[in-house]
Amino acid sequence: MxxxxxxxxxxxxxxxxxxxxxxxxxxxxxxxxxxxxxxxEFLPPDEAFQLTVKKNSQSIETSFFIAKDYYLYRNKFKVEFDHAPQSQILLPVAEIKTDTHFGKTEIYHDTLNASIPYDANHPPKNISITYQGCSAKGLCYAPIKKEFI
CATH class of the missing domain: 1.20.5 (Single alpha-helices involved in coiled-coils or other helix-helix interfaces)
Incomplete structure (x- = not known):
């Protein structure tokens, strides 16, 4: 038992x-x-920030299509021609934002068109564009670098 x-x-x-x-x-x-x-719920970087690049006779024209609720930082743009930094990037006026990550900074929403002039006698063979952005929901992406030939 x-x-x-x-x-x-x-x-x-x-x-x-x-x-x-x-x-x-x-x-x-x-x-x-x-x-x-x-x-x-967060987009991959290439969907959040769609970049197109067009080379003209004296400049590189870039267009960013920025997804809804995402933004790009103005001061995070860097351009290199043939691995040499370019200081002249023609960017439009940006919106001022007080950001939790970077403090008071300038950002772009929706679309951004930028022009990078170059000497027509010495057109670049390689173009490198670096940029960084965030989601309004709090995710910030690492800097993104795209190369074009």
Missing amino acids: LSRIFSLSKKITMLLSLFLISLILNSAHANESLFLKDKN
């Missing part, structure tokens, strides 16, 4: 243990799904 009670107690303990393990695993899976849902 005592062995029967002991055996029944073991079975109940085993069933309770399995139930608790199942509950913990289901909870972890639910939390992972919630985490992935939050992660997926």
Whole structure:
């Protein structure tokens, strides 16, 4: 009789243990799904900041199409021609924003057209454009560098 009670107690303990393990695993899976849902609400950088580049006879014309609720920092633009930094980037007036990451700074929303002039006698062979932006929901992207030949 005592062995029967002991055996029944073991079975109940085993069933309770399995139930608790199942509950913990289901909870972890639910939390992972919630985490992935939050992660997926941010666009990949190439979708958030779509860049097109056109080379004219005396300048490089760039157009950024910036996704809704995303922005680019004015002071994070860098351009190189044949691996040499270019200081003359013609950017339009930007909106002033007090940013949690960079303080008071200038940003662009929606679209941005910029021109980078060069000497027509020495057109660049390689063009490198670096920029950085954020989502209004708080995610800031690492600087993005694009190369064009």
